[in-house]
Amino acid sequence: MLPSPPDEIAVLLQRPVAIFGGGVSGRGVVSLLASIGGSGCVYDEKAADAENEFTVEQARRHGLVVFSPGFAPEHLWLETARAAGCICLGELDFASLFWQGEVLAITGTNGKTTLTEFLTHALNLSGRRAHMTGNIGYPFSRLVIEQTGRVDIAVCEVSSFQAETLQYLRPTATFWTNFAEDHLERHPGLAAYFNAKWQLVARTPAAAVFVGSSVQKFAAESGRDLPESACVASEGQPVIARLAGTVFGAYPQLENFLLALAWWRQAGLPEEKLYAAARSFRLGAHRLAKVGERHGVTFWNDSKATNFHAAEAALATFAAPVLWIGGGKAKGGDLAGFVARIATRIRHAFLIGETQPVLAGFCRAQQVPFTPCGNLEEAVKSALARAVSGDHILLSPGFASFDMFRGYDDRGRQFESIVEKL
DSSP: OOOOOOHHHHTGGGSOEEEEOOSHHHHHHHHHHHHTTOOEEEEOSSOTTSBOOOOHHHHTTOSEEEEOTTSOTTOHHHHHHHHTTOEEEEHHHHHHTTOOSEEEEEEOSSSHHHHHHHHHHHHHHTTOOEEEEETTTBOHHHHHHHHBTTBSEEEEEOOHHHHTTOSSOOOSEEEEOOOOSOOTTTSSSHHHHHHHHHHHHHTSOGGGEEEOHHHHHHHHHTTOOOOGGGBOOOSSOOOOGGGTTSTTSSTTHHHHHHHHHHHHHHTTOOHHHHHHHHHHOOOOTTSSEEEEEETTEEEEEOTTOOSHHHHHHHHHTOSSOEEEEEOOBOOOSOHHHHHHHHGGGEEEEEEOSTTHHHHHHHHHHTTOOEEEOSSHHHHHHHHHHHOOTTOEEEEOOSSBSTTTSSSHHHHHHHHHHHHHHO
C-alpha cells in the first residue's frame, strides 16, 4: 500500500495529471498514477501517441503537471502551466511522495553512476535491501511501483536537471562526488549549475551530507557553508592498500570509495563488508575499459566521458601521451581551456562530431597534431594507422553523443564493434 501524498497534491490528483515527456520518466508516471487510481495525459512534441502541444486551454484542464528531466524550468509549456495555476513537479520529486523507505541521493559531475552502483552492491551484500533508481534509466516512479515492499533503500542518482526544481524530496543522505564544468548548455553559468545540485544539500540533514574536495572548494568560493562533517578529503589522498586489485585502487574511482566509506562509517556498518564489496564490484560498461589490442596497440573505451572533467581524468591515467578520439555535441564551457589542459597528454587527436571544427582550432593553437574525421570508424582506423606498438588509442570524447549516436552507450558499443572488426 502506497502512502497518501500531501493534501495539496491529493486534491489535484482528482483531475487528470499533465505528464510532460513520453520517455521512460513519463511512462513511469503513467504507471504510478494508474496504481493509485489516478489518470494522466501525456504531452510530447514528437511522440505519435501523445498530445504534441500544450496550450492555455489544455493547462486549465489540469491542476498538476509532472515533467521529465529534459524540460528546463523556463520551458514554454511549464510557463504556460504555472500561469494557469498548475503545480509543476519533476518526475523524481513526484515519485518521492509515494516512497516510504530511505533515499540515498547521489550527484556529481562525474562518478555518480559508479557510486550509485557500488553502494547498491555493497548494501545488498551486507544484507540491506537496496535498489538503484533515478538518472540511471530506472525512474523513481517505476521503483515505487515495482520495489515497494521488496527493498528499503532507494539509491538514487540525481542529475542537476532533476535537482534544480525539487520541492518534496528529502534524502536520508546525500553524496556529491565532485564538481566541474558541465551542462552549461542548460544552466546559465557555473554558479547556476552548482546551485541546482545544492538543492540536494539544502534538503538533507546536515550530518548526512558528504561532499568531495572539489565541491568544498567551489562552495567556499561561492560563500556556501558546509558542516565539517560533510567535508570528505577525496583528492590527493594516498591509495589504500586494501583496495589493490579493485576498481578503486587509484583515481578517479578512489574518490567514489572514500565518499562511500565516510557514510558507511557514520551509519555504523562494518567496514569489512564495504571492502569485500569493493573486491567483487565491477565497473559498468563504457568506463575506461581496455576493449582490444592489435599489434601491440591497445584500445580503450571511455565513452561515458561526456564532459571535460571525465576526459581529463581518463587521460591522466596514462603514463605517456595517447592517440585521443574526442568531440561530440557541445555542452558549453571553456573549450579553449579544456584543450590547453589536455594538450600535453595527447600525441595526436582524432576529432569527430559537432565540435570538430572548433576543437581543431584550439588544437592548432596548442600545437596538438590532429586529424578531422567524418565518423567514428574513420577516427579509429586513422588512429591505428598512426600507432606503433605500445601506443594507446583512447575514446574519451569529453562531449555528449547525441549529435551522432543514440547515447554514450551506443557510441561505446559502436567503438567496440569497430575495434573487433579491425
